[in-house]
Amino acid sequence: MPYTLRVYDTLTKTKQVFRPVTPGRVGIYLCGPTVYDKAHIGHMVGPVIFDAIKRYLVYCGYQVTWVVNITDVDDKLIQKAKQRGISMAQVAQENTEDYLANLRGLGVDQIDQMPKATEHIEEIVRFIQDLIDRGFAYHSDGDVFFDVAKDVNYGKLSNRSADSQQGEGGEAAVKKRSPGDFALWKAAKPDEPAWDSPWGPGRPGWHIECSAMSRRILGKTFDIHGGGLDLVFPHHENEIAQSECCHGQPMVNYWMHNGLMRAGAGGKMGGRGEREAPQATIDTKISRSKGAGGLADLIAEHGGHTLRFFLLRTHYRSTIVFGPEGLAEATTALEAFTRYFERYERITGQSFYDVTPVQRRQDGDQRTDSDGSPHELLAEVARRRDAYLAKMDDDFNTGAAISELFELLRSLNKFIDQHDLDDPAAREQDLLRTLQRATVTLRELTWLLGLFCSAPDDQAAAQDSFVEPLLALLVDLRTQSRQRKDFATADQIRQRLSELGITLEDRKDGTVWRLP
RNA sequence: GGCGCCGUGGCCAAGUGGCUUAAGGCAGCGGAUUGCAAAUCCGCCAUCGGGGGUUCGAAUCCCCCCGGCGCCUCCA
Incomplete structure (x- = not known):
């Protein structure tokens, strides 16, 4: 391959050349939501960027399996179910449906599998038993804990030492050997959903489901594990500990963490409604506790395209400040594209959305005119395309790649201006054909980011x-x-x-x- | 207290040692075009928080300071 893909890896804190475990294939596991409440825009950062990443990898010729898990058993789910007087499964189902609907709204359609924790209890139990057998976990009065002290590598992802961890307090602390130990299995209290296990009825702790399900679907060592930066510790740290102690081999080759989202001044995550408190901006972090839940409204109001573009505009590892100003700017910026699409359709009679994108990467493709000679516009377009690809190769720099999209747009508009193609009398077949061929590249590159894939229906x-x-x-x-x-x-x-x-x-x- | 991130034009945002004489977007200004507009095109608009250091060369590396922020407890 003439190009090199580089990926920033949280574990080594460097950009690494990407080499899949199995040549030609890529396995990606992205930590999905714990479905105890409705999704908010912050939950979409990972799915959107990984949707673009998968598209890109497929475009580069890889056969990609992308997994996003649904954690549907957890203390918070239980608590929510009690509050609402419904079953945990109902809470999970409602919020899972909400999550899926929002993914669709943002055009995230590349996910291959969405395993649920409750559907993998056997695998989880087996995993825990393995850890006990190998001496990395211990049973304590119905609970099973991971013994952090046994893992010499514990803390390598988040750069922490095992003994500096406070761990969760409360009643569980008494059962632990060390405060940093974390639960693999939690004994069921009365009225709590439970599954049978060698340690009595209970449920999996947080973390173990990802180790078990990723192994089941992607294998003991897979390529990319993603999630929000906030998951580095403890979630991913504990996943590594579990998986690597159990298997004696690396769990993941590239850890990719997206930056978190912050509410901008006056920003409201949920779209409509007043902020809960005048002081809400003090806590600018977007958290589920802030009564989010209007993501569907947000999508309805601004359109999935705009939100997706808004997210992709900033590098995935950066903090994204979410607010009305940024959204308005994204809307304006995007209109340049839709105006071009309309212009293109008036001129060629063909809808941009009907243009078939090139599906496979071809660097340095020399496009020529119908008479076989290289055309100035097509050469320019090919240069832009290569620049775009180079930016995507560098740790999926979607923000920089988008700048090439705007340049491309300029080239296209300029061509139309120069040849006066707005005037029907000037529309020679050769010119139209060149314009169409150049537009294929715009289609190809926007398609890669999942932008403008289908015609908006808001009109x-x-x-x-x-x-x-x-x-x-x-x-x-x-x-x-x-x-x-x-x-x-x-x-x-x-x-x-x-x-x-x-x-x-x-x-x-x-x-x-x-x-x- | 421990671990870590960030500070680029009016705003958003790439770039993280020379190929950038600092991408792109929004806003603004001038011009082409237009009956006038709109749209489009052309041009203009920053020396990179402050100070010191390393280097032939730094926005990019090191040190100090100032100012934001995250994690260490549940969080994409």
Whole structure:
């Protein structure tokens, strides 16, 4: 391969050349949600970036298996179920459905498997028994704990020493040998959901499900393990401890952690509604305790494309400040693309969304004109494409790659301007063909990020109603005024529409209108 | 207290030793285009929190300071 993929690895704190365990194949495990409450935008950072990463790896020719787990048994789920007087399974199901719907809303459609902890209890029990047999875990009055002191490598991911850990206090602490020990299995209290085990009825502790399920699906050593930065400790640290002590081999070759999201000044995570307290901005961290839950509203209000673009605009390891200003800017920036799509369709008669993207990476592809000679535009486009790919190769720098998208857009618009393709009379077949071929690359590169994959349906409402014929009428009247040089009337129509948020653009091939 | 991150133009944001004479976006200004607009194109708009050091060369490495933030307890 003429290119080299580099991935930042949290364990070594360096960018590493990417080499899969099995040539040609990649296994990715991303820590999904514990489904005790509705999803919020912060939960989507990982899924969106990994969705783009999977697309990219597939584009580069890898056969990728991407797993996102659902943790559907946990103290918080139990607590929630009690509060609401429903079963834990119901709580889990509701919130899982909410999570899935939001993933769809953001165009995350590359996940291959979404295993649930409760469906892997046997595997989990087996895993725990193995750890006990190997002397890394101990049974204590119905609970099973991982014995941190037995793991000489404990703390390597988060750079902590085992004995400096406080561990959770409370009643469990009494049963532990050391405060840093963590539960693999928790004995069931009355009224709690429980499964049989060699240690009595109980349920898995947090962490163990990921070790068990990743092994089951991806193997003892797999390529990429992802999650939010907040999971480095204790979750991933404990996963490594469990898996590596159990298997005696590395669990993961590349640990990838996305940055966390923060609410910007005045930002509200849930979309509508007042903030709970005037002081809410003091705690700018986005946490589930802040009464999030309006992600569906957020998607409905701003559109999945915009949110996805907003997330991809910032490097995945950085903190993303989420707020209305950033969202508004993303919306504006994105409109340049949709305007191009409309322009492209007017000129070629083909919808951008119907353009078939190139699905496989081909660096340095020399595209030529129909007569076989290299075309200036196509050469320029190929350069942009290579620059884009180089940025993606460098730890999936989507923000930098997006800058090439804007450059590409400029090249395309410039070509149209230079050849006056807005004028139907100037539309020679060769020029149109070149434009179409160049646009394939824009399609290819936006597709890779999962942007503009399908036509937005937000205009559908307007088209179903009176809006379209009404606007057609006004535009016709205005066009007639302009032909009569009655600009006062024409401008009045445009002005009044503008006050309604409707923009008119007079182009060589007619007047087009745009809703707010 | 321990571990770690960040501070780039008015705002957002790439870049982390020379190939960047600091990408891209938003906003702004000037021009082309337009009946006028809108859109589009062209041009303009930063020496990288402060100080010191290493180096032939630093936004990029080291030290100190100032200012933000995260984790160490549940969190994507």
